[in-house]
Amino acid sequence: MSANLPEDFELRLSDILPQRPATLFSPRSCQTFRINTLKISVERALGCLSERNIAFDRVDFCPYAVIVGKAAAAEIFDSELVDDGLFYAQGLESLLPVIVLDPRPEHRVLDLCAAPGGKTSQIAMHMNNQGTLWANEPVRQRTYKLKSVLRITGTRAAVSSVDGRRFRNPEHQGGFDRILVDAPCSCEGRFLAGEPKSFAYWSVRKIKEMSHKQKGLLLNASRLLAPGGVLVYATCTFAPEENEEVLDWFLRKTDGRMRMVPLVLPGVRTYPCLTTWQGASYDPQVMDAARILPDERMEGFFIAKVTNSDYK
Numbered sequence: 001m002s003a004n005l006p007e008d009f010e011l012r013l014s015d016i017l018p019q020r021p022a023t024l025f026s027p028r029s030c031q032t033f034r035i036n037t038l039k040i041s042v043e044r045a046l047g048c049l050s051e052r053n054i055a056f057d058r059v060d061f062c063p064y065a066v067i068v069g070k071a072a073a074a075e076i077f078d079s080e081l082v083d084d085g086l087f088y089a090q091g092l093e094s095l096l097p098v099i100v101l102d103p104r105p106e107h108r109v110l111d112l113c114a115a116p117g118g119k120t121s122q123i124a125m126h127m128n129n130q131g132t133l134w135a136n137e138p139v140r141q142r143t144y145k146l147k148s149v150l151r152i153t154g155t156r157a158a159v160s161s162v163d164g165r166r167f168r169n170p171e172h173q174g175g176f177d178r179i180l181v182d183a184p185c186s187c188e189g190r191f192l193a194g195e196p197k198s199f200a201y202w203s204v205r206k207i208k209e210m211s212h213k214q215k216g217l218l219l220n221a222s223r224l225l226a227p228g229g230v231l232v233y234a235t236c237t238f239a240p241e242e243n244e245e246v247l248d249w250f251l252r253k254t255d256g257r258m259r260m261v262p263l264v265l266p267g268v269r270t271y272p273c274l275t276t277w278q279g280a281s282y283d284p285q286v287m288d289a290a291r292i293l294p295d296e297r298m299e300g301f302f303i304a305k306v307t308n309s310d311y312k
């Protein structure tokens with residue numbers, strides 16, 4: 001056990017992820033960038049890196065991602081590649097929810113918790129900036145950042161600023177074909193050992209507060225979903241109260257009208273979801289979600305795909 005992280009957190013984690021990787025709470029030695037295909041083709045973007053003699057790795061499951069070392073990342077951050085919105089720094093794990101969501105150009109899509117906007121802009125890429133895309137963020141200051149990211153990346157989206165639990169369908173017709181709930185969470189996957197700022201706001205009480213809010217967000221999202229639509233729920237935390245418990249509550253609350261779609265993520269290392277936690281037991285369907293195993297490339301993440309009974 002390390003004295004570098006809250007002791008209660010360490011105790012909980014030993015029941016969630018018994019064999020934790022040694023580098024789990026150390027800074028990553030690499031950085032992932034998403035090539036913004038709204039502004040540049042993958043081929044040309046890779047050419048830009050080669051011209052600068054920047055070595056990079058490709059990613060099997062994501063053709064528009066590149067991974068570079070820290071020094072190369074600093075060079076990219078300082079260049080017009082980032083300033084002009086051609087490259088966007090986005091964790092490898094954080095690319096997965098949109099890949100699972102699979103938005104298409106003909107869809108109506110809602111990003112319910114959108115700032116700073118990395119995933120909104122990734123969604124727009126999948127849609128070729130067509131269809132209808134709504135980005136919602138209730139925190140005013142973060143809405144400014146969202147708008148700036150959308151502008152720099154050339155993303156076409158309508159922006160609103162309301163509590164996601166009270167968001168109503170703006171066009172009063174049909175529902176959304178795809179909804180992303182990239183929920184506010186306790187961010188345990190981003191903790192850094194020995195850096196108290198990274199876990200300053202962590203407490204079991206905060207986890208419970210988050211869980212309450214996440215349930216409200218997911219329930220409202222399900223009401224906004226079109227028949228046969230897909231909803232993706234994601235967090236960057238390990239706490240079962242914010243992951244499996246939210247889904248278990250949601251499946252019971254929606255009384256069979258919603259179900260989980262098993263996730264298949266080739267090339268991604270996962271570890272089992274929990275069906276019991278501190279005396280509670282969860283609907284076995286929660287096993288269809290994915291807990292992303294943190295490693296040298298990815299941070300800890302949780303993703304679930306949900307649909308209504310009209311989904312084929």
Ligand SMILES: C[S@@+](CC[C@H](N)C(=O)[O-])C[C@H]1O[C@@H](n2cnc3c(N)ncnc32)[C@H](O)[C@@H]1O
Pocket residue numbers: 112113114115116117118119120136137138139142162163164165182183184185213217
């Ligand atoms: C994990 S971040 C989203 C990151 C974003 N999807 C991206 O990829 O750039 C969660 C966001 O939810 C917002 N949020 C907090 N409370 C909310 C609520 N009640 N309804 C909707 N969003 C909320 C937070 O301000 C934060 O910007």
